[in-house]
Each structure stands twice: as C-alpha cells, then as structure tokens.
Amino acid sequence: GERDVDEESEDEREREQRERMERAKTKKEKIRAERAALPIYPYRDELLDAIEKHQVLIIVAETGAGKTTQIPQYLMEAGYSNMGKIGCTQPRRVAAMSVAARVAQEMDVKLGGEVGYSIRFEDCTSDKTVIKYMTDGMLLREFLGEPDLATYSVMIIDEAHERTLSTDVLFGLVKDITRFREDLKLLISSATLDAEKFSDYFDNAPIFKVPGRRYPVDIMYTKAPEADYVDAAVVTVLQIHVTQPTGDILVFLTGQEEIENAEEALKERTRGKGSKIGELMVCPIYANLPTDLQAKIFEPTPEGARKVVLATNIAETSVTIDGIRYVIDTGLVKQNSYNPRSGMEQLLVTPVSKAAAQQRAGRAGRTAPGKCYRLYTAWSYEHELEDNTIPEIQRTNLGNVVLMLKSLGINDLVGFDFMDPPPSETLIRALEQLYALGALNDRGELTKLGRRMAELPLDPMLSKTLIASEAGGVSEEIATVCAMLSVGSAVFYRPKDKAIHADSAHAAFHRGDVGDHVALMNVYNAWAETDFSQHFCYENFVQERAMKRARDIRDQLVGLMERVEVEMVSDVDNHDAIRKAVTAGFFYHAAQLQKDGSYKTVKNRQTVHLHPSSGLREVLPRWVVYHELVLTSKEYVRGVSEIKPEWLVEIAPHYYDKKDVRDEAGKKMPKGKGRASMTA
Ligand code: ADP
Ligand code: MG
Secondary structure: OHHHHHHHHHHHHHHHHHHHHHHHHHHHHHHHHHHHOOOOHHHHHHHHHHHHHOOEEEEEEOOOOOHHHHHHHHHHHOOHHHOOEEEEEEOOHHHHHHHHHHHHHHHOOOEOOOEEEEEOOEEEOOOOOOEEEEEHHHHHHHHHHOOOOOOEEEEEEOOHHHOOHHHHHHHHHHHHHHHHOOOOEEEEEEOOOOHHHHHHHOOOOOEEEEOOOOOOEEEEEOOOOOOOHHHHHHHHHHHHHHHOOOOEEEEEOOOHHHHHHHHHHHHHHHOOOHHHHOOEEEEEEOOOOOHHHHHHHHOOOOOOOEEEEEEOOHHHHOOOOOOEEEEEEOOEEEEEEEEOOOOEEEEEEEEOOHHHHHHHHHHHHOOOOEEEEEOOOHHHHHHHOOOOOOOHHHOOOOHHHHHHHHHOOOOOOOOOOOOOOOOHHHHHHHHHHHHHHOOEOOOOOEOHHHHHHHHOOOOHHHHHHHHHOOOOOOHHHHHHHHHHHHOOOOOEOOOHHHHHHHHHHHHHHHOOOOEHHHHHHHHHHHHHHOOOOHHHHHHHOEOHHHHHHHHHHHHHHHHHHHHOOOOOOOOOOOHHHHHHHHHHHHHHHEEEEOOOOOEEEOOOOOEEEEOOOOOOOOOEOOEEEEEEEEEOOOEEEEEEEEOOHHHHHHHOOOOOOHHHHOOOOOOOEOOOOOOOOOOO
C-alpha cells in the first residue's frame, strides 16, 4: 500500500511540475510575443547601433511604441548594465511605478530587485537594481548626492515632451555632465514632434525616429459648449456603451474628485441593468491612486463587458492602455499657474493645447480605427486652444528649483542653460522668497538653514516649517502636520447621505482650536491611539488610505529630520508653538479678515475665501495663514489656521513690518457672517 501511494504522489508531483513548467513556458512565450509585436521591436538593433555611435540621442516614437518599457531592457541585453545602472525618468509617480512593475514582470524578476523604482517617499530599489525608473524630481534629488551620476551608464530622460519643471532643469544638468563623462549615454525620449528643438538644444544630437502605426480616428465635437462637462462625459460613456461596437473607452477628466464623481454616477446609472446593456468595468487612474488599484486598468476586459478608464492627463502619453477605441476628451487639464507679480500660485482647470488634444484623440487609434468625442465645439478647438502647452517652468513658482540649483553650487541662475528660460520676474521672486525664509543671505548665497532645507524633499515653505518646529519644541507634532499636508488627497470624506454625521465627526477634531493644521494633527494622533485601526477611520469619516500614506510619509520625514539634525521633541498641547512653526514657513500666505467674511492677503491685497472644507466654522479668525490656494468657482484657500499678527513681524522681519499688521477693528466676526454664499 505505502509504496503505491508514494509512487502515485510522485507521479502527481511530476505532472504538477510539468504543468507548471508548461504554464511558465506559455507565459514566457506570450510575453516574448507581446514584446516582439511592439512598434519599436523591428528597430531594436538599429537603435542599439545608434546609441553605441552617439553619446546623446533623441528618440521619437509614438505613445505605446515601447520606448519606456523596452529601451532599458534592450540596453541591459546589450550589456550596458555591466557598466552601471540604466536610469529612466518619468514625469509622474504612477507611471514610474506601473512601468517598473510591467518590466519586472516581462523580465520575470521581483520588483525592487533587478528592476526597481524610486519616487518621493518611496524607494523600491536594492543593491541588485540595474534598471531604475524614477520620477524626474527624484533624479534631481540624486544630483545632490551624486553630481556626476557616477553609478549610471545610461540615463534616459523619458517623456521629454511633457516638459515638466524637473525635466527642464534636468536637461541643463545632464547636458553639462555629458561634457566630462564621455562614458555616459544620454537618451532623450519623446512622443511628439518637438524632436528638432531637443536636438538643437543638445548640440545637434541625432534624432532616431520610430515610425508609428496609427489608425484613423473620427473626431466629433459638441454643437454647443457643455455646462457640466463631467455629466456630459458620463452621458457620452453611456451612449457609446449602448450604441457602439465593442472597444474600451478612455475619458480625460481633470482630477481625483471629478473622477470619483464620474465613477459614482456611472455605477449609479448602470446599476441593475447589467443584463440589458452589458457590463461596464469602471477603472479610475490618477496620481494618488493606491498601487493595488493601478493594476486594474491593465487587466484584460472580460468577454461581453466594456472597460471605461477615467483618467487625468496621465493617460495622455505616460501610460498606455491597450484596447481603447473611444476617447472622450473634456478638453481640460488641471495645471499650475503662477503670478510672479503677486507671488500667488494655484492649481487651475485650464483648456488643453491643440497638441494635447491631438495626443488624446490618438489614444483611440492605436490598435484599430477609433472615435474621439470632444466635449467642446469645433470653433473653440480652432480659436480658443493654444497650439502647444506652455512648459511648466514658465508657469510655476521656482522656489524649490532655485534652492536645489543653489545647493548644487549653481549660482548664476540667469546664465543657466534652460531650454526655455523662466520669466526673470519669477526667478527674482524665488530668490526673494528664499531670502525671506532665511535660506539665502543678502548676497544670494545659501545659508546653513538653506542647506538643511534643500536636503528635505519638500517645498521650501514646508521645509522651513519642519526645521522651525524644533525651536518651539513641537517637531513631533509638525512632522505629523507636514505628513498630513503632503498626502495630497482629502483626508476627510463626506458622503452625501451621511453629511451630518460626517460633519459632526470632523468637527470633533477641531474642538478647542481655530485651525485646520492642529485638526489634522488631532486626527492623526487619535488614529495612532487606536493602533491605526480601520474602524476608527470608518467611524470618523476619514480616508484610511490617505491616513496610511500619511503614516508612511511621517516615518520618512522623521528619518530626514534626523539627517538634517532636527531634534525630535513633543509638546502636543502647545498649539501656539505649532501654529507659529507653520507661520515660520507660510508667512507668505498670511491673510486678514474683511468685513464681508472674505480675506485679503496681507502683502498683495488679493481677495480669497475660506474653502468650504475648512473646519473654521464657528468663528472667523481675524488673521490666518493658509496652506494653498485653489481656484474653482472662486479663489479658495485650504488648510487654514489662526495666527497672531505680531508673529508675522517677529518671524519674518525681512518681509513684514508693523504697519502691515495693524489691526483696527476689535472683535472677531460673529458666527455665520459672510458664510451664506459659500458653496464650492
Ligand atoms: P511608450 O513608452 O513608447 O509610450 P510603453 O513602453 O509604455 O510605450 O508601452 C508599451 C506597451 O506596454 C503598451 O502596449 C502598454 O500597454 C504595455 N504596458 C505598459 N505598462 C504596462 C503595465 N503596467 N501592464 C500591462 N501592460 C503595460
Ligand atoms: Mg512611455
């Protein structure tokens, strides 16, 4: 008996192993076939030859050709990884993560081993890593520790056409390096037609073009402008779903909130109709989407169903989703805008450029003829859209970049080799701001404080807040506040059907203090006290994902604070010290209450309004600092805390004097005044 069983199980084991190998083989073959089917594949050897011949090469191929996933693998196969790492930058963190995951899968290795990624607050690499995807911002940071990129044999500046701020600064830095590191290969890869411009900039570097395969895309416009483009997008999705042949849908919206609303609406309007109209598989994708949900957009659409991807402009070029036949383009994008004269920076929903609209439409014709529904009129396409997107460097605050360049020893910023220089006014503003923050001295040189600030991967205002917290004895508390502010998505949520419960739960965190900063800390601390429980988040209408991210960021910040020698001290009830530390970084964002319940910024006299999400509901403080300005229907400020006006003079004497903070009237605003008109 025993022997039989043994033999049987041995047979069984053998069979299992054989099957496993079969599966592995077919999986491998499938991947090999997929790789070989990409438009870039026939050019593999030609491309490697060109790279060998030239130190700098511009590579142009359409989105989805295989630039990002294939070129690093080709380079590795050709042996470049024996001489150093192969780096590849991405403008977006989601793209860096998802592409690294894909390449690890193609190479059949564990993510974080030979293939890894590095994004702010998350390093998924190891000693073994030879192909490293990273955000362009992270490569900028790496320059601080390794100004010659000595550990790299190849650097790919990918998605160069996106012209993000960090990518534009990298251009100048890597161009300089190639002059003294002849062994470093530099590849600039781009999806669109700017190739000549890149070539000109990089001393006439040759251009390697991979011809695209594109199918025709029918473009349709609306007859009249849409009042509610999110609703129009939802309606269009449903129309396509019931009237058009198979094929997935890609919708371009402007941000997480909109995407979540559209997702909700789609689910609501198709509920219970599955059998009649076929399943609709809704997949969101945006910058702060948790990793486990990102993978979903790449899952094959089940038979008989249709996938709808709701995306920000991340899906314009950074991420390619197969099977898209229909594109719905709202024609809008959320963008930085900066007014150097007032120093005001804001995120603004703006029309895309013609180039971007064409990119978006092109996503429908990658594997077969497609259709693009533009939710704007043909007239507005012709007359209202700019030809090209303005590079970010020309429409953003440069505080961060100037601090970074200064700490790299680059003092002559006006003479820096920018592809498109920023307005000189913006540069001057940044210098002034860094001076007021104490990061630069009056000769424009980096101070000791500035050097410490540059070490922190945060906006200079947040860095200053962190460092200033030690003096008030509240560095533990400020680490929490900064982590919560850095989460990037809303911590509190407010379901429509439970709004009253949510409001009262949230109000509890504001008790005893006039400010969102302390409230954010209170939420975190209360959560920590429950041992980071899920139940706590559920009961208090707090996003657990955001909280977990805050915890990760906080851990990282504490590590960084140790590195720049900020002592960790705690005084959790000293709210004045907490708000003073915030003021030390954000005194630029000080505003004074007006009679009508709005606020005016102290220096520039710009009118702003409290965001409805702000917890300052009982009394409106006379003086506040705010975290950020967002423009929706009005100029709203978010993340607001009460301050004492005399702090401004005490903390930022270079910037404020006594007459700026004169306070004529006496009392605080009574409850409710000026709040009636507040809807977002
Ligand atoms: P390019 O950089 O030229 O735009 P990519 O290398 O990003 O092209 O994409 C090549 C192919 O790899 C595309 O067909 C895309 O769908 C696929 N791909 C990329 N990332 C993933 C992923 N995370 N999961 C599955 N497929 C992916
Ligand atoms: Mg790419």
